[in-house]
Amino acid sequence: xxxxxxxxxxxxxxxxxxxxxxxxxxxxxxxxxxxxxxxxxxxxxxxxxxxxxxxxxxxxxxxxxxxxxxxxxxxxxxxxxxxxxxxxxxxxxxxxxxxxxxxxxxxxxxxxxxxxxxxxxxxxxxxxxxxxxxxxxxxxxxxxxxxxxxxxxxxxxxxxxxxxxxxxxxxxxxxxxxxxxxxxxxxxxxxxxxxxxxxxxxxxxxxxxxxxxxxxxxxxxxxxx
Amino acid sequence: xxxxxxxxxxxxxxxxxxxxxxxxxxxxxxxxxxxxxxxxxxxxxxxxxxxxxxxxxxxxxxxxxxxxxxxxxxxxxxxxxxxxxxxxxxxxxxxxxxxxxxxxxxxxxxxxxxxxxxxxxxxxxxxxxxxxxxxxxxxxxxxxxxxxxxxxxxxxxxxxxxxxxxxxxxxxxxxxxxxxxxxxxxxxxxxxxxxxxxxxxxxxxxxxxxxxxxxxxxxxxxxxx
DNA sequence: TCAAAAGTGTTAATAGTACACCCATGA
DNA sequence: TCATGGGTGTACTATTAACACTTTTGA
Numbered sequence: 001x002x003x004x005x006x007x008x009x010x011x012x013x014x015x016x017x018x019x020x021x022x023x024x025x026x027x028x029x030x031x032x033x034x035x036x037x038x039x040x041x042x043x044x045x046x047x048x049x050x051x052x053x054x055x056x057x058x059x060x061x062x063x064x065x066x067x068x069x070x071x072x073x074x075x076x077x078x079x080x081x082x083x084x085x086x087x088x089x090x091x092x093x094x095x096x097x098x099x100x101x102x103x104x105x106x107x108x109x110x111x112x113x114x115x116x117x118x119x120x121x122x123x124x125x126x127x128x129x130x131x132x133x134x135x136x137x138x139x140x141x142x143x144x145x146x147x148x149x150x151x152x153x154x155x156x157x158x159x160x161x162x163x164x165x166x167x168x169x170x171x172x173x174x175x176x177x178x179x180x181x182x183x184x185x186x187x188x189x190x191x192x193x194x195x196x197x198x199x200x201x202x203x204x205x206x207x208x209x210x211x212x213x214x215x216x217x218x219x220x221x222x223x224x225x
Numbered sequence: 226x227x228x229x230x231x232x233x234x235x236x237x238x239x240x241x242x243x244x245x246x247x248x249x250x251x252x253x254x255x256x257x258x259x260x261x262x263x264x265x266x267x268x269x270x271x272x273x274x275x276x277x278x279x280x281x282x283x284x285x286x287x288x289x290x291x292x293x294x295x296x297x298x299x300x301x302x303x304x305x306x307x308x309x310x311x312x313x314x315x316x317x318x319x320x321x322x323x324x325x326x327x328x329x330x331x332x333x334x335x336x337x338x339x340x341x342x343x344x345x346x347x348x349x350x351x352x353x354x355x356x357x358x359x360x361x362x363x364x365x366x367x368x369x370x371x372x373x374x375x376x377x378x379x380x381x382x383x384x385x386x387x388x389x390x391x392x393x394x395x396x397x398x399x400x401x402x403x404x405x406x407x408x409x410x411x412x413x414x415x416x417x418x419x420x421x422x423x424x425x426x427x428x429x430x431x432x433x434x435x436x437x438x439x440x441x442x443x444x445x446x447x448x449x450x
Numbered sequence: 451t452c453a454a455a456a457g458t459g460t461t462a463a464t465a466g467t468a469c470a471c472c473c474a475t476g477a
Numbered sequence: 478t479c480a481t482g483g484g485t486g487t488a489c490t491a492t493t494a495a496c497a498c499t500t501t502t503g504a
Contacts (some may be wrong), residue, residue, distance in 0.1 A: 004262055004263050004314060005237055005314060005315045005317070008237050008274045009237075009238075009274070009275065009276055009277040010235035010236055010237055010238075011235055011236055011237075011238050011275065012230055012233050012234075012235055012236075013234075013235075013236050013238070013307075013318060037229055038229050049233045049234070050234065050236065050307070050318075051234055052234045053309060054309070055307060055308045055309055056305065056307025056308070056318065057307065057308075059307075077304050077305065079302050079304065079305070080281065080302065080304075080305040080320050082238075082275070082280060082281025082282065082284075082320065083280045083281070083282075084278060084279070084280055089229060089230060090230045092230070093238060093275075093281065095305050095307065161456090162456085162457090163455075163456075178494075178495075178496085179456090179457085179458095180457090180458070180459075180495095180496085180497095181493075181494065181495085183457080183458080184458095184459090185493095200502090200503095202454090202455065202456095203454065203455040203456065203501085203502080204453090204454070204455080204501070204502035204503045204504080205454085205455065205456055205457090205500075205501040205502050205503090206455090206456080206501080206502080207455075207456055207457085208456090208457095386483085387483085387484090388482080388483075403467075403468070403469085404483090404484085404485095405468095405469085405470095405484090405485070405486075406466075406467065406468085408484080408485080409485095409486090410466095425475090425476095427481090427482065427483095428474090428475080428481060428482040428483060429474070429475035429476045429477080429480090429481065429482080430473070430474040430475050430476090430481080430482065430483055430484090431474080431475080431482095431483080432482080432483055432484085433483090433484095
């Protein structure tokens with residue numbers, strides 16, 4: 001060990017994940033009803049400890065994967081929560097990330113094993129420790145980012161209708177939007193491409209399916225919704 | 226020690242501060258030309274290790290105070306940098322904050338003792354480790370936040386002219402603004418209050434001094450510049 | 451034929467941008 | 478008197494907001 005670091009205190013470091021999903025027109029979080037100690041029986045975020053030989057970003061990816069089986073998920077650091085007593089058991093510094101996942105693609109078995117459940121944003125149960133604050137900050141960050149970066153598509157299937165897209169943004173921002181104004185704006189973004197496919201699950205008439213073209217977006221990365 | 230945490234790895238945790246100041250129409254950073262090991266002689270951010278019985282936010286305040294002698298400084302967490310090899314000496318996880326200080330109020334003696342210097346944003350020397358990335362992210366965050374929250378006033382004296390205010394925002398965003406449009410916008414924000422005082426340091430005619438009234442702002446917190 | 455979701459334009463209001471001259475003062 | 482920074486208004490453009498009816502189709 002290098003002499004300059006010898007005498008310094010060391011800390012437990014954890015990651016916690018705020019996992020967003022979009023289903024039935026609602027924004028949801030994947031939360032654990034803990035079937036393990038500590039705080040067994042209570043609700044919490046999915047979390048885990050950072051490991052010795054692991055970048056913190058990778059810890060977050062690993063923890064998310066342990067619960068959902070998913071890789072290559074959009075994740076963003078929210079911040080670090082480092083108050084002395086935030087975990088009543090022992091001091092743990094937690095680095096918090098939010099994740100956006102397609103709600104039909106996760107591994108049901110793993111989720112069941114962890115006793116995790118999708119909960120609507122406005123029906124979130126009391127959470128342990130400072131997890132409520134983490135959720136609040138994650139939501140605020142995600143709302144802001146989703147308005148100027150095309151991250152919402154991570155919550156949708158590869159092909160989606162304009163109604164789905166609008167409902168998603170209404171759910172994220174918790175406010176209704178005007179259909180014609182919304183579509184006018186979408187029409188200006190040529191990286192949101194109409195396909196020939198039609199989805200008939202929600203109407204007899206059917207609605208055109210669209211896709212997000214990231215290559216086109218990268219050429220002229222301007223987005224706001 | 227609680228049984229659930231026993232086997233977990235522990236980590237050195239540090240804080241690093243990106244200290245912004247505004248002087249002579251320019252945005253500047255307070256950087257250290259290190260007169261101590263490791264990396265002695267090289268340029269870096271002001272940093273320090275978190276202590277056992279200290280909230281991380283308080284570690285940042287302490288470290289800032291050690292360099293500047295200042296308390297009650299506006300600070301905001303930028304994020305946490307946790308790659309394994311970011312510090313070549315040993316693994317250190319760093320929580321990064323930016324600070325906005327009034328450039329005439331810091332403690333010269335302390336700053337000299339640390340061999341710290343104010344450096345213009347466009348003349349930043351090569352920095353150690355991942356400090357350049359930290360600076361980049363801090364600047365981007367500060368630019369975004371300064372556009373929708375009245376944090377810029379932390380960089381100005383309590384009384385300031387409109388020219389100073391405009392120059393500040395021009396420095397933050399690295400772009401010129403139109404004087405009349407700028408003043409029109411300021412006039413709509415009634416928490417930016419004109420005083421009877423006149424500053425004659427920059428013109429024979431003198432310019433009215435304004436102040437930021439936080440109480441008025443809180444009543445109707447809308448800001449954008 | 452009718453219920454239900456998809457799709458489509460125009461107008462008004464607001465916000466943002468561009469632009470040039472007079473004012474007050476002390477040296 | 479003149480050089481210097483302080484202060485002011487108007488016209489144009491772009492963006493956003495409000496608003497209602499027709500289309501398609503399968504049951």
